[in-house]
Amino acid sequence: MLRGEITTAIRQAVVQELAAAGYGRLSIEAVARRAGVGKTAVYRRWSSKLDMVLEMVTDVAGQSLPMPDTGSLRGDLEFVLRIAARALRHPMASQIIPDLLAEAARNPQIAHTLQDALLANQREIGVRLIGRAVERGELPPGTDPEAAVDLIVGPLYWRLAVARAPLPDAYLSRLAASIAAALVAGFAAPTERDVDSRAPA
Amino acid sequence: MLRGEITTAIRQAVVQELAAAGYGRLSIEAVARRAGVGKTAVYRRWSSKLDMVLEMVTDVAGQSLPMPDTGSLRGDLEFVLRIAARALRHPMASQIIPDLLAEAARNPQIAHTLQDALLANQREIGVRLIGRAVERGELPPGTDPEAAVDLIVGPLYWRLAVARAPLPDAYLSRLAASIAAALVAGFAAPTERDVDSRAPA
Amino acid sequence: MLRGEITTAIRQAVVQELAAAGYGRLSIEAVARRAGVGKTAVYRRWSSKLDMVLEMVTDVAGQSLPMPDTGSLRGDLEFVLRIAARALRHPMASQIIPDLLAEAARNPQIAHTLQDALLANQREIGVRLIGRAVERGELPPGTDPEAAVDLIVGPLYWRLAVARAPLPDAYLSRLAASIAAALVAGFAAPTERDVDSRAPA
Amino acid sequence: MLRGEITTAIRQAVVQELAAAGYGRLSIEAVARRAGVGKTAVYRRWSSKLDMVLEMVTDVAGQSLPMPDTGSLRGDLEFVLRIAARALRHPMASQIIPDLLAEAARNPQIAHTLQDALLANQREIGVRLIGRAVERGELPPGTDPEAAVDLIVGPLYWRLAVARAPLPDAYLSRLAASIAAALVAGFAAPTERDVDSRAPA
DNA sequence: ATGTAAGCGAGACGGTACGTCACGTCTTCAC
């Protein structure tokens, strides 16, 4: 019997409040105020702010990302990076995600939900991306997809969400190339010798 | 005239509270309580919780990190990664740093302070590290130190502070190798052709 | 088309709620609940709790009281006092009437309705009672009926509705006698002398 | 340690709210708002609105009224009536007193407090007033002081607080005379005969 | 008998107040 329009208004308000105040300072009262809604309407839907935020995160992150096959490792990488960059450049996301990730360090439920929603998603993409590259012969079998995800997402996340530096268009292509090289080198050459030998080039 | 013992007690309490509650939920009252001190004692030292936290951040991050010359790019990388990993593995740091970085998105003063303290520090290390590698001939001149920092710190930060995945000892060495490869490839090969040519086929 | 049974149930519930909670705390919700009826059923009949209560007061108080001629002032007085005492002893009345009278001090509509219903009624009784006594020669012409009503109803109302003291059976007769004496003296002897002269008796 | 000025401000606000809204609608929130004070300041002083109101009633009603000896029953009566009329004419009192008396019908604590404070006070005045008149020989021994109080206060309360009719200056003198006559007659003549015999015929 | 209209209950809605708690500010008082 809950009216959908009101649920929507509350959801939007939650996102805005999360961005503006962060999870720590998020208050049901402010959400209701921003949504132009009574507190009861909120409590009728979620029993606590944790519930509310968790559902939101699940919803948003549950949307499976497209992962087309571009035909090459580097193409796939660039595609993934571009998608991720678009998401992280959204001002809401770039405020909310780091905030929730930081909160996750204190709140096991948030940690678990994010683990399930965001990270599992990324892991799956990594597995597929690496798997295809291995099939293509671009990467040696046994390449660790988890480490690959660190390499792929890490630099981008750092630049956009942590250092909050600008992201010139050319940067992404260069980054894709670098990561491809890193992945190739990463497991073909676990010893120092290999890396060094390649350097002089 | 302020009693040093009390100042010290408050400082410790601030760090513990920051880790336990985060910046958003940090309250002077809780700090004073944890330090076993009156609220007045805190306010006599800092005019607000922002002041307090900024001073702590400046203090901690102001300590310049050692950056020895190990003789090779990969050696330098591994050293830097090991230092950074040690810092990020500290439970306090891994709670406080992401929290403050998230808060920085909302609070220009925090952003500025962190920029000055943490990121400038890293940037300098990056410049030195890349500079030396270029001198050694391991990297082509013109390698962008800023992008290098993204590549170096990003994956580690992602794994430790975001994904909160374990960090096996071997992982660091492999990561150092991968990053070295990425840096070498990063600007030597801005085109697809180069990446593909490197695939073991 | 309104169902009579429901109207009746609501009316009863209103009276009970008025007695239990008073006008200030009276709520449509509680009335509906007590009547076992939806709130809509109530609002379809009255637009507000004021409307509702005013209608009830009018109904109840509209019933004209009998005022027989007992043949003597004192007999008439005792009769009237006995009727009034019976009404005020009813637990509902003794709760609702003072409450509404108090509320009347704040609410002109209630004041007006009560004025019309209760007080006009009493005034009329007073006029008739005094008129007959004057005709009989028991009271001097020019006796003020309004002041007489004060003298008649005041002590009884005070004892029953304010002091909430018990009302022994003999009390009423004595009171009737006293009031008769007061009325007789009231205007025959507006000076101190008369009163004092009577005292020694 | 509670600040007296604030206590005073709250007290005034309570009285004003009681007059404006009545006990039933009285809310701590409104009191605090009107006093320009936080709710905590109120709760720090009284644990509930009942406590708050009871204390006020006790304070106000605790002030013992003066009861001089004017030398005659009628003089004493007129004096008492004049005092009572002054109190009941005060708009605050004429709103609050009937309200609390009505509420007393529902709330034993209020009833008890009012009984102790207001009514006991009046009873004592009645005892003294009647006692003196008996000593003077104006009234027969055995005159019931309680019934006397009903006769004295009832008409005045009815006129001022219930009927809310104007009170011309001459009315009080006349009323005092009437009551004196009633008291004299009240116990000297508990039978009809006496009353009738007094009628001027 | 079926359709339409109105009465009805249920309950979601935006409010207000509840009594509690935690907080930053400010005052008071002991040392």
Added chain:
DNA sequence: GTGAAGACGTGACGTACCGTCTCGCTTACAT
């Protein structure tokens, strides 16, 4: 003057009702 203690106003908590309003269901009258 440095502290602790704590009263102050503020504001959020989660709950309980309130008056209003929107729903379907049912009842009953007219087709």
